[in-house]
Amino acid sequence: MISLERLTKKYGDFTAVDAIDLEVPPGQLFGFLGPNGAGKTTTLRMIAGILRPTDGRIRIGGIDVVRQPNEAKARLGFIPDRPFIYEKLTGMEFLRFVAGLYGQQGAQVEHRGRELLALFDLEDWRDELVESYSHGMRQKLIISGAFVHRPAVIVVDEPMVGLDPKAARTLKDLFREYVRRGHTIMMSTHTLEVAQHLCDRIAIIRRGRIVAAGTMDELRRHAEHGAEGLEDIFLRLTGEIAARDLVEVLDA
Amino acid sequence: MPDETGARPWPFLAVLRPKWLTARARTVHGEKGRAVRWTVLGIVGLAFWAVAFGLLHRVLRYFAGVDEIGALLAGRLLGILVLSFLSILLLSNIIAALSSFFLAKDLDLLVSSPVDWLTLYTSRLAETALHSSWMVVLLALPMLTAYGLAFSGGPGFVLAALAGFLPFLVIPAALGSALTLTLVNVFPARRTRDILSVIGVLAAAGLVVLFRLIRPEQLARPEGFRSLVEFITILRGSSSPFLPSDWLQQVLMGSLTGRFDPLPLYLLWSTAAALVVLGALLHRAFYPIGFTKAQEGAQRFAREGTGTRFLRRVLAPLGVLRRELVLKELRVFFRDSTQWSQLILLAVLVAVYVVNIRYLPLSGDGMTFFIVNVIPFLNLALSGFVLASIAARFLFPAVSLEGRTWWLLRSSAMSMRDLLWAKFWTGTLPLLGLAVGIVVVTDVLLQVSPFMFAVSVGTITLMTFAIAGLAIGFGTLYPRFESENAAQIPTSFGGLLFMMTAIALIGVVLVLEARPAYEWLSARSAGEAPAASSLVAGLAGAAAVCLLATFLPLRLALRRLDAIER
Numbered sequence: 162m163i164s165l166e167r168l169t170k171k172y173g174d175f176t177a178v179d180a181i182d183l184e185v186p187p188g189q190l191f192g193f194l195g196p197n198g199a200g201k202t203t204t205l206r207m208i209a210g211i212l213r214p215t216d217g218r219i220r221i222g223g224i225d226v227v228r229q230p231n232e233a234k235a236r237l238g239f240i241p242d243r244p245f246i247y248e249k250l251t252g253m254e255f256l257r258f259v260a261g262l263y264g265q266q267g268a269q270v271e272h273r274g275r276e277l278l279a280l281f282d283l284e285d286w287r288d289e290l291v292e293s294y295s296h297g298m299r300q301k302l303i304i305s306g307a308f309v310h311r312p313a314v315i316v317v318d319e320p321m322v323g324l325d326p327k328a329a330r331t332l333k334d335l336f337r338e339y340v341r342r343g344h345t346i347m348m349s350t351h352t353l354e355v356a357q358h359l360c361d362r363i364a365i366i367r368r369g370r371i372v373a374a375g376t377m378d379e380l381r382r383h384a385e386h387g388a389e390g391l392e393d394i395f396l397r398l399t400g401e402i403a404a405r406d407l408v409e410v411l412d413a
Numbered sequence: 414m415p416d417e418t419g420a421r422p423w424p425f426l427a428v429l430r431p432k433w434l435t436a437r438a439r440t441v442h443g444e445k446g447r448a449v450r451w452t453v454l455g456i457v458g459l460a461f462w463a464v465a466f467g468l469l470h471r472v473l474r475y476f477a478g479v480d481e482i483g484a485l486l487a488g489r490l491l492g493i494l495v496l497s498f499l500s501i502l503l504l505s506n507i508i509a510a511l512s513s514f515f516l517a518k519d520l521d522l523l524v525s526s527p528v529d530w531l532t533l534y535t536s537r538l539a540e541t542a543l544h545s546s547w548m549v550v551l552l553a554l555p556m557l558t559a560y561g562l563a564f565s566g567g568p569g570f571v572l573a574a575l576a577g578f579l580p581f582l583v584i585p586a587a588l589g590s591a592l593t594l595t596l597v598n599v600f601p602a603r604r605t606r607d608i609l610s611v612i613g614v615l616a617a618a619g620l621v622v623l624f625r626l627i628r629p630e631q632l633a634r635p636e637g638f639r640s641l642v643e644f645i646t647i648l649r650g651s652s653s654p655f656l657p658s659d660w661l662q663q664v665l666m667g668s669l670t671g672r673f674d675p676l677p678l679y680l681l682w683s684t685a686a687a688l689v690v691l692g693a694l695l696h697r698a699f700y701p702i703g704f705t706k707a708q709e710g711a712q713r714f715a716r717e718g719t720g721t722r723f724l725r726r727v728l729a730p731l732g733v734l735r736r737e738l739v740l741k742e743l744r745v746f747f748r749d750s751t752q753w754s755q756l757i758l759l760a761v762l763v764a765v766y767v768v769n770i771r772y773l774p775l776s777g778d779g780m781t782f783f784i785v786n787v788i789p790f791l792n793l794a795l796s797g798f799v800l801a802s803i804a805a806r807f808l809f810p811a812v813s814l815e816g817r818t819w820w821l822l823r824s825s826a827m828s829m830r831d832l833l834w835a836k837f838w839t840g841t842l843p844l845l846g847l848a849v850g851i852v853v854v855t856d857v858l859l860q861v862s863p864f865m866f867a868v869s870v871g872t873i874t875l876m877t878f879a880i881a882g883l884a885i886g887f888g889t890l891y892p893r894f895e896s897e898n899a900a901q902i903p904t905s906f907g908g909l910l911f912m913m914t915a916i917a918l919i920g921v922v923l924v925l926e927a928r929p930a931y932e933w934l935s936a937r938s939a940g941e942a943p944a945a946s947s948l949v950a951g952l953a954g955a956a957a958v959c960l961l962a963t964f965l966p967l968r969l970a971l972r973r974l975d976a977i978e979r
Binding site: 206209210211212213231232234235237239241245246247249250251254257258259261262263264265266288289290306 | 714715716717732733734736737738740741744745748749817818819820821822823824825826827828976978979
């Protein structure tokens with residue numbers, strides 16, 4: 162459903178994403194992990210059509226994101242890591258606006274919007290301006306916005322940031338059910354427990370390159386440590402084990 | 414450098430340092446084409462200065478040649494210019510203070526750090542003054558140069574101008590910040606809407622009163638005075654002896670005419686110092702309460718009422734996407750007090766303008782056929798300038814204001830053409846209504862001929878589209894996505910460039926039209942058969958310039974929108 166071929170993004174001399182190849186088939190929840198600055202957000206923003214790749218191809222359901230952007234984006238919902246939205250719209254107005262961007266309107270949008278707001282406990286806030294929402298509530302509204310037009314693919318950057326435990330649980334259930342219905346999700350996260358329990362397959366990116374990709378079992382084999390959890394595998398594959406001596410840091 | 418205890422000896426500078434570093438980073442690590450940008454800015458800026466300087470210098474040289482009353486007239490003109498600077502400064506300081514003292518994002522960090530109240534006050538005051546004053550300083554430069562050269566000022570004038578202008582900039586900054594502090598304390602919980610309405614209404618009243626106090630039309634009609642002595646007495650009399658603008662005018666004219674009196678300079682400096690001290694004391698007493706009030710959440714509901722449902726139906730032919738974009742534009746605008754409150758200001762500007770047209774002496778000595786027919790073109794030029802200012806404030810920031818939500822627009826299945834379309838039309842239609850309204854009302858007041866009426870209305874219509882196209886175009890080519898305050902966006906490089914281009918456009922259009930129109934009218938009044946060819950060529954040329962200025966910037970903007978990555 163999502164296909165990346167030698168996807169590259171350069172900012173001047175700096176290569177943020179370095180010729181990565183990935184295939185995410187339909188009906189799969191794909192985890193995208195990596196240390197800070199590894200190129201996760203850049204990759205996801207390119208898939209969402211926000212950034213233009215320097216080289217390579219991105220296809221959503223066989224449609225090229227660069228050549229036919231509107232057709233590709235019509236199948237896609239994007240959830241960014243920072244919940245910036247129009248402060249002066251109400252929650253329900255925001256959902257109507259997002260649906261409108263995809264040419265959708267009417268009773269079905271209203272119904273879907275209400276259901277999504279209710280799912281995330283935002284029903285009582287539906288007619289209140291977004292400026293009075295907390296960080297977590299904004300995040301929940303943006304997640305609702307990504308689902309309101311029923312996309313086939315969801316691309317999501319750090320979905321759990323700012324969510325309360327109940328909302329986090331709701332979101333995990335929603336993701337699982339959504340994928341079970343044959344849709345596709347590509348998700349970046351730093352919460353390794355979430356990735357380990359939720360994702361069908363995981364890719365680990367480091368300095369713009371995919372260093373490993375596969376199921377949890379495949380990753381374990383790749384890291385050559387049979388019974389390890391994802392945290393150990395992640396630290397081993399990304400070379401992040403050598404942390405500074407904490408005592409030294411705190412005494413500095 | 415930190416001292417032994419680790420504290421900085423100049424905490425004031427430490428607090429301002431991030432702003433300085435940000436500004437430097439923007440200059441040093443600017444995007445591609447920075448050299449071109451600065452060259453263009455330099456050329457356009459110099460051209461603008463040259464024109465402003467040239468016009469003023471010519472008028473002043475004429476004044477300088479008139480014995481006795483020449484210097485008085487020049488002084489009175491300076492008084493009017495400086496007074497308008499003062500009112501602009503006061504108003505922009507009030508608005509900038511609201512942002513820098515109460516709404517800026519970095520205040521959480523500063524207020525939670527052990528930064529003492531005086532450091533916070535002085536650093537924010539400096540920031541407010543800088544934001545509000547730089548444009549006035551740029552405008553004042555050609556004015557001061559023209560005065561200095563026309564009256565052979567010399568180095569003494571430069572010193573007097575520097576010594577007088579500095580406290581003149583500090584006074585409205587301290588006063589504006591104190592007024593904002595008081596208003597934030599008076600009104601409950603984050604009621605910026607109310608605060609700005611009050612500020613707007615106060616400014617409205619203030620401006621109208623000030624302009625009427627000056628009675629500029631009186632000076633244009635010396636024959637209206639009983640004697641020359643009375644005219645000179647009026648000129649010599651101080652128009653507003655308690656205003657800093659009057660003191661500055663006395664400092665400048667005193668140094669130019671060799672009758673320098675130190676008292677106005679003392680008054681400027683002592684008032685500036687006193688206001689800063691009083692402002693600091695007010696800040697110490699009331700800032701913590703005001704800041705807390707400004708942070709309280711605004712619990713506001715907005716349900717879809719009959720108005721929105723009606724609008725939804727009216728906009729239905731546009732299709733779902735464009736309708737939702739237009740509805741979003743309207744909602745965001747009318748719910749944002751920093752945006753709509755400026756409509757009050759706009760109403761004041763227009764009211765002052767129309768009132769002044771009403772008082773123009775259209776009959777009497779010296780009112781030749783030429784002058785009577787030039788006035789409608791002058792009216793068009795001034796209306797165009799008012800439109801350009803409004804477009805700079807409301808249309809220019811339109812694309813920049815999408816900065817934080819760019820991810821949503823970019824990742825959805827819409828073309829940038831639709832976004833640009835919505836931005837252009839939601840801005841242009843109200844502007845067009847206003848423009849045609851102003852020109853029709855002023856033309857009726859000026860009692861222009863049907864021919865001039867048709868030319869005026871046609872020209873202002875085309876000019877509105879051109880100004881709107883330029884505003885959206887420049888706003889997209891030079892976006893300020895990171896700006897916290899919509900009011901600050903037009904004061905950017907792109908905003909300046911837009912204003913200058915718009916003024917140049919107005920000039921070109923009027924030059925193309927005025928001469929053939931005048932020839933046509935004089936031929937007709939002389940009973941001759943007027944030659945239509947030059948008139949048609951002039952009008953067609955003006956129309957072509959307007960159409961080019963509408964479509965070219967929009968085309969470039971569309972290309973830029975497609976390429977924007979953030």
